[in-house]
Amino acid sequence: MTAPSRPRPRRPAVVAAAVVFVYLSGLSNVALGLLVLLSRYRVEPDAVLPVSLLGAGTILFGLLSLALASGLSRGSRFARLLVTAYLVVQSALQVVTIFSTDSWDLVASVVLAVEVFIVVALWAPPGSRWFRAIAEAEASVVPPPV
Template sequence: MTSTVEVRRPVPVTVAVVLVYVGGFANTALGVLVLLSRYQVDADDVLPVSLVGAATILLGLLTVAGGSSLARGSRLARTLLTAYLSLLVILQGIALALTELDPTIITALLAALAVIAAIWIPPTARRYFRRAAPSAGEPSPML
């Protein structure tokens, strides 16, 4: 008989999960806005703005997809979400330079940085991700 100990998710991790979902949907919407703003830029900037918009949509959807794994305490999800959000910050900086969506992009940029801080800084979050991962001898519950 195998005993499983359920680890309660700490409040900072729950806040981070909510921020991941909200931020992922917001970045998807921001990507659509950036994609639509290609009609208001110079002809030379249409392709870069279109690519930044499409990449922002994709990374926003990947962020939403990683939210449920983050809620279960997956260290891989935390690492991947950090990578996705870091790429989003870079793309938002490019979009800030190419488009005129300044307040919207600055808000999204600060939100992405807040999510990264929420999943890495609080000590309870670090302990949760360390405890929630199966040890080397146990099979992973996710296939």
């Protein structure tokens, strides 16, 4: 007989909100990447390859965000680490955008605020306790006898 496993803990609201924001970020990156990729037909012939690579890279990072959001929603600690690393890089790029351009300050500031919220939500005590409880619940599952 197998021992009953502990019930799966409820996801805190801040983690659920962070997961939604990561999904929205991933979807918006895919859409933006498609627009950038399609804009290669409106640039000079010398810029077609860089614009195409930029669009493809943006799409791939958007798809990575969607995969990581799926892992976050299941309570994956590895997904939490990867999302944090990804958002730290994204935040650095947003700061560079804010200081180097004038026309994108507001948009970059809003995106930066959302990224900071996501990281704080994932690492604040409610989120940390939930990820730890998920890991403990998964570790306590006893495999069936052979």
